[in-house]
Amino acid sequence: MSGRVRLLQGNEACVEGALRAGLKFYAGYPITPSTEIAELLAERLPKAGGVFIQMEDEIGSIAAVIGASLAGLKSMTATSGPGFSLMQENIGYAAMAEVPCVIVNVQRMGPSTGLPTSPAQGDVMQARWGCHGDHPVVVLCPSSVEETFHLTISAFDISEALRIPVILLSDEVIAHMRERVVLPEGDIPVRSRPRPTVPPEEYLPYDSSFGDVPPMASFGDGYRFHVTGLSHDESGFPVGPGKTTGCLMKRLLGKVESRRKDLVNLSEEYTDDAEILVFSYGSPARSALRAVRLAREEGIKAGFLKTSTLWPFPSEELAERARKARFIIVPEMNSGQIRGEVERSLRWDIPVIPVGRLDGELMTPSEVLSAIREAAGRV
Amino acid sequence: MKIGVRLAGEGGQGLILAGMILAEAAAVEEGKNTVMTQSYGPESRGGASKAEVIISDSDIDYPKVQNPDVLLVMSQEAYDKYSPDLREGGILLYDSSSVKALNPKPSVKCVGVPLTELAKKEVGRALVANIVALGSLNELSSLVSHEALTKAVLGRVPRGTEEMNLKALEVGRRAVGHCGK
Numbered sequence: 001m002s003g004r005v006r007l008l009q010g011n012e013a014c015v016e017g018a019l020r021a022g023l024k025f026y027a028g029y030p031i032t033p034s035t036e037i038a039e040l041l042a043e044r045l046p047k048a049g050g051v052f053i054q055m056e057d058e059i060g061s062i063a064a065v066i067g068a069s070l071a072g073l074k075s076m077t078a079t080s081g082p083g084f085s086l087m088q089e090n091i092g093y094a095a096m097a098e099v100p101c102v103i104v105n106v107q108r109m110g111p112s113t114g115l116p117t118s119p120a121q122g123d124v125m126q127a128r129w130g131c132h133g134d135h136p137v138v139v140l141c142p143s144s145v146e147e148t149f150h151l152t153i154s155a156f157d158i159s160e161a162l163r164i165p166v167i168l169l170s171d172e173v174i175a176h177m178r179e180r181v182v183l184p185e186g187d188i189p190v191r192s193r194p195r196p197t198v199p200p201e202e203y204l205p206y207d208s209s210f211g212d213v214p215p216m217a218s219f220g221d222g223y224r225f226h227v228t229g230l231s232h233d234e235s236g237f238p239v240g241p242g243k244t245t246g247c248l249m250k251r252l253l254g255k256v257e258s259r260r261k262d263l264v265n266l267s268e269e270y271t272d273d274a275e276i277l278v279f280s281y282g283s284p285a286r287s288a289l290r291a292v293r294l295a296r297e298e299g300i301k302a303g304f305l306k307t308s309t310l311w312p313f314p315s316e317e318l319a320e321r322a323r324k325a326r327f328i329i330v331p332e333m334n335s336g337q338i339r340g341e342v343e344r345s346l347r348w349d350i351p352v353i354p355v356g357r358l359d360g361e362l363m364t365p366s367e368v369l370s371a372i373r374e375a376a377g378r379v
Numbered sequence: 380m381k382i383g384v385r386l387a388g389e390g391g392q393g394l395i396l397a398g399m400i401l402a403e404a405a406a407v408e409e410g411k412n413t414v415m416t417q418s419y420g421p422e423s424r425g426g427a428s429k430a431e432v433i434i435s436d437s438d439i440d441y442p443k444v445q446n447p448d449v450l451l452v453m454s455q456e457a458y459d460k461y462s463p464d465l466r467e468g469g470i471l472l473y474d475s476s477s478v479k480a481l482n483p484k485p486s487v488k489c490v491g492v493p494l495t496e497l498a499k500k501e502v503g504r505a506l507v508a509n510i511v512a513l514g515s516l517n518e519l520s521s522l523v524s525h526e527a528l529t530k531a532v533l534g535r536v537p538r539g540t541e542e543m544n545l546k547a548l549e550v551g552r553r554a555v556g557h558c559g560k
Contacts, residue, residue: 007399007406007413117419177442178399178415180406283442290441365441 003182010148010175011036014078014104014168015044016183017152021190023102024050024073027064029057029083032116033172034106037078058083062090062103069099070227072218074156074192078104082113084123084130091165092131093229095252098163098206098214100193102155107171107282109360118360119172121282124337127167128311134249136256138263139167139311143285145179151308157191158263162255163213169310171333173283173362196223205236212251212258256312265308266317270296274303276375277325279318279342281307284331284363291368300376310338315345322346327375331355331368381435382522383444386512387461388453388474390419390428393509397451398430400513400531401522405434408527414442427456434522449520451512452478453494470520472512490519492554498547507547510536514551525552 008016014037018026026045030038038054045052051068055061061077069075079087084105094101107123109115123130127139138158142148152168159166196203196215205225207214214234217223226236231245239245256263270292271277280288285306295302305321307314322328328350330339339354346352355371357363384401386394395417406413412435419428431444446466452458453474458481465471467486475491483489492515498508510532517528529548536544 005407005410007403007415173416173442176417178402178413179439179442180411180413286441293440362443364443364445 003184005180005182007178008145008149008181009036009178010142010145010170011106012040013145013149013181014152014170014175015040017149018076018102018156019044019048020188021153021156022074022192023048023076023156025065025068025075026050026077027053027055027061027068027075028077028079029055029061031080031083033108033175034078034080034104036175037104037106058086059090062087062094062101065101065103066090066094066097066099069094069101070219072221074100074160076102076104076156078106080106080108080116081110081123084126088126088131091137092133092135094165095131095135095137096133096229097227098216098252099165099227100159100163100216101165102152102159102168103165104152104168104170106175107169115360117172119283119333119362120358120360121171121284121333121337123169124310124332124334127169134253136162136164136252137167137311138162138164138256138309139169140265141169141281141308141310142174143280143282143306143308144174145177146181147308148174149181149183153188153190160193161191161213162259163193163216164255169282171283200224204234206232206234206248208234208247208251212255260312263309263312264314264317266314266321267306267308268321269304271303271305271321273301275301275324275326276329276372277303277305277322277327278329278331278368278372279305279307279338280331281310281338282333284333284357284368287363287365288331288368290365291372294365294369295372295376298373300372302372302376313341313345315341318342318345319347322350325350327351327353327378329353329355329368329371329375331357331363331371333357333363381433381437381439382449382520383447384432384434384449384451384516384520384522385429385444385447385461385464386431386451387427387429387457389456390426392428392453393506394428394451394453395419395430396535397509397513398432400528400535401517402432403534404523404527404531405432408530409523411435412437412439414439416442427460429457429461449516449522451516453508453512454478455480472516472519474508474512488519490515490555492551494551497550497554501550502543502547504543507544510544510547511551511554514548515555516551518552518555
C-alpha cells in the first residue's frame with residue numbers, strides 16, 4: 001500500500017481517521033487516557049473547517065454532539081470511564097432519536113477514578129448495555145494503531161449509514177502506544193446519512209417507507225421536524241404504548257440485527273487445525289497472538305481469533321470456527337465480561353477458560369501461554 | 380532481528396520523549412517495524428516513568444518489552460527495579476550522576492555516564508539529559524544510524540532548541556568513548 005510512513009499514537013490515529021471520515025464537530029471534556037484526541041482536534045479540526053468546543057462536562061459534551069449532528073455535521077466525542085458513565089443517558093437518546101454520533105471510550109482501570117493512566121477492559125458490557133432500555137449500538141474495538149485509524153472511519157460510516165451511536169472502545173495501551181503506520185493517501189470512500197428527497201412540507205423524520213433507516217434532514221435546511229427521546233411515530237411526535245411503539249422498537253433494533261453479518265469483523269491465524277482457540281479483542285489480542293505463536297513452537301495446536309467488532313457479538317462466526325476446537329481461552333483485562341458471551345455462543349458445548357487481569361497492567365503472553373499449556377495437557 | 384529497549388527513570392526526565400525520538404528514527408527514517416509503549420503515573424514530575432521501544436524486521440505482536448536487550452536507567456529506583464529484567468549479555472547504560480549502587484550480572488555490558496552532569500556542564504541545561512542519554516545509548520548499541528537519530532531529534536524538539544539538542548546528542552555520543560565503551 002502506498003502512503004506516508006509515520007510513527008503514530010493510537011489516539012493520533014483516531015484523530016487522523018476521524019478527519020478522513022469527515023468529522024466536522026467535536027465536543028468533549030479532556031480525560032486521561034483520551035486527552036490527546038481532544039488536544040489534537042482542538043488544533044486540527046478548525047483548520048479542516050470544523051468546530052471544536054471544550055464543554056463543561058461529559059453530559060454537555062454528548063448533548064452538544066447530538067445537537068451538532070442534528071444540524072447535519074458528522075460529530076464525535078472522546079472520553080474514558082468516568083466520562084463514559086456520565087454520557088450514558090444521552091447515548092440512549094441518540095439511539096432513540098436516531099442521531100448518528102461517534103463516542104470514543106479509551107478504557108482505563110475502574111471503577112470510579114480507578115487507575116487513570118492504566119489499561120483495562122472493564123467497560124465492555126457498559127458499552128453495550130450502559131444506557132437504559134433496549135437499544136441498537138455498535139461497538140468497535142481496535143488492537144493496533146493502524147486498526148484504530150481504520151475502525152474510526154468505520155465507526156463514522158456505520159453511525160451515518162444506520163443513524164445510530166457507534167462506540168470506539170479503545171484502551172490505554174492501544175491509545176498511547178506508538179507504531180509505525182502507513183496511512184493511505186488520497187480520498188477514502190466514506191458514507192454519509194441518507195438525505196430526504198421529498199420537499200420540506202412532505203417530510204416525515206421517521207418515515208420507514210424509505211427503508212429501516214429513514215432519510216435525515218438537517219436543522220436549518222428548511223425541514224421542520226420534532227425530535228424527542230419519547231416513543232414517537234413517523235412524524236417524530238410522542239405516542240403511547242401499543243403497536244406504533246412496538247414497530248419503532250423492532251425497527252430500531254433491526255437496524256443492527258439485520259446487518260449483523262456485515263458488521264462482524266473476525267480475524268484468525270493458525271486456526272486450520274487448532275484444538276485450542278484463543279479468542280481475544282483489544283490490547284490483550286497482542287499478547288494472545290504472541291502466546292499462540294509460542295505454543296505452536298512447542299508443538300501445541302493453538303489458534304488465534306480476534307474480533308474487532310465487539311457488539312454485535314460474532315456468535316455464529318465463533319461457533320462455526322470452534323466446531324473442531326476442544327477448548328476456548330478468553331483473555332481479557334476484566335473479570336470475564338466476554339467469557340459469558342463466548343459460552344453462550346458455543347451453547348456450553350466447549351469448555352471456556354477465562355484468563356483475567358485486573359491490576360492495571362497489560363496481560364502478558366506467558367499468562368495466556370500457561371492457560372494454553374494447561375488446556376493442552378487436557379486435550 | 381528484534382531488539383527491545385527500555386528507558387527508565389523519573390517522571391519529568393524526558394524518557395518518553397527520548398523513546399519517541401528513538402522509535403521515530405527506526406520507524407520513519409529507517410522504515411523498520413517499530414512499537415513504542417510508555418507507562419507513567421498521574422504526576423507530571425516525579426514518580427516512575429518508562430518508555431519501551433521494539434525495533435524488528437518482522438511484525439511485532441506483544442508490544443511491551445519483558446527482557447530488554449538494552450536498558451537505560453536514569454535513577455537509582457529505576458536501576459533497582461528494572462536491572463533484574465535485563466537479558467543475559469544485554470547492555471546497561473546508567474546515569475552515574477544518580478545511580479550509585481550497582482551489582483550487575485557478570486554477562487552484562489555495564490556502562491556509566493554522568494548524563495545529567497554532562498547535560499548541565501557541557502550543554503548548559505540539565506533538561507537535555509535525555510538527549511545526552513540517547514547519544515550515549517545509540518553509540519553503545521547501534522540501534523539506528525547516527526543520521527536517522529539526528530533527524531528524529533530535530534523533528535521532535537521545540538523550535539529554537541535544535542542547536543542545544545544536537546550538542547547534547549554529540550556530548551552523549553563522545554562520552555561513551557571516555558567512559559569505557
